Amino acid sequence: MQAIQWDAKADVLSLVNVPVPTAGHGQVVIKVAYAGVCGTDLHIIQKEFPAAEKVILGHEFSGVIEEIGPGVKGFTTGDRVCVDPNRGCGNCRECFKAQTNHCQNGGLRTTIGIFRNGGMANFCVVPSEMVHQLPVEVTLPQGALCEPLSCILRGWENLNNPSLDSRILILGAGIIGVLWSTIFHHKGYRNVTVSEPAEGRRNRISALELGYQAVHPDELKANISDENIRETGYDVIVDCSGFPPAIEQAFSWLRSGATFVQFGCCPPKEKISISPFEIFSKELKIVGCLINPFTMVNTVEGLARGMAGSYLKDFSRLGIKMFRLQEYQEAIAQLKKGEISKAMFEF
Structure with a gap:
């Protein structure tokens, strides 16, 4: 063979x-x-x-x-x-x-x-x-x-059901960013933005007709500052890029009480710099996500079945x-x- x-x-x-x-x-x-x-x-x-x-x-x-x-x-x-x-x-x-x-x-x-x-x-x-x-x-x-969906379901479980009015940012519009987008929509979230530098991938998010914004990271950076973070920041950020500079930049865009989900796989030796004071003062949560312990059954029988005829x-x-x-x-x-x-x- x-x-x-x-x-x-x-x-x-x-x-x-x-x-x-x-x-x-x-x-x-x-x-x-x-x-x-x-x-x-x-x-x-x-x-x-x-x-x-x-x-x-x-x-x-x-x-x-x-x-x-x-x-x-x-x-x-x-x-x-x-x-x-x-x-x-x-x-x-x-x-x-x-x-x-x-x-x-x-x-x-x-x-x-x-x-x-x-x-x-x-x-x-x-x-x-x-x-x-x-x-x-x-x-x-x-x-x-089903295997990548089961890994995302693990991430979703670790995210612990954010409120439906959450402002959500997804970093990266590769297949994982695309699938995260469909799952957020499937679960009722409508205030979702996808940050992606490649125009073709931004267009792909628009083609899904989810009603989500797909923007260049420079555009986000231009519109967010420490002074307006309460209005323009995010309650949930999910990294699907595995790109350390993007992760480091986006971390400062978290609102108080927000959660950052590190889903993208970075090279093991890469490092980022974040502020411990910001974690303390905003009471931020940083959530990791490693593969798919015990999520495959729910993915095959529930998630994939529920999304098969649509997303x-x-x-x-x-x-x-x-x-x-x-x-x-x-x-x-x-x-x-x-x-x-x-x-x-x-x-």
Whole structure:
């Protein structure tokens, strides 16, 4: 079968031919239908995010069960499924506290598509407990969005239901900023602004017809000052850019009692400068968000199902473009240029 493999030692991403995997005990083999390229994948190939030395990428994917291994219950061949690529070890302090995303033995240290072979291939072998059947309302392409949506749902849970009259700012209009926008709208929020330097991405937010403003960060900066922060500042800021200068600048735009959600993945060694006095005097909350502990079920059964016929119906409006696996270099190039919000491989 064909697969997109990252070789860190050789510093090469390439299309390779590898054997089709077989299902061992407790595993299923998924015939992959759709696999998304995540911003984390770009960080991996830029050596800004840890991964196995040699691995088939792809932690966002959907498909059909091709083979079922011994000991697997609840699935049949032909089932339409998506995959939660993360799991804890189940035996450590973090797992006992339902913090599997912080597991020192599992979590991000064993993620499918990062540390174990993933879904950018014709077939992928997956432990059955990490597989979720798709409701009839959710298509296979939408199923490949369930993993990023489950991470956003984790962020939403950490945000803890802000009031509906909140002024909200989203930093960045890549696919994560786009999906955050649709979820805020889905949940009833109407006073939302998206900050994005690229005109094409701003136009994409406008094309969603959510009624949200999409503005250049310089425009925001020109209209906000310490003197008018009560009127022009924000109750919630969600960073989807992972760009430290943007994060540092936006932090001063928080109103009293506001929350800053750090969702975007920054390179590990990057730093920002913020004022401790501002955190103290405004009683600000800074919220991190690491992957998707226990949010996949609610995503598949609730969020994706509820949004499938509306916000997730037209992929072109979301800025998602389909590619063949052999077109991986062009897919990554268009993604890096910001010509699309997301590249997805269609098998």
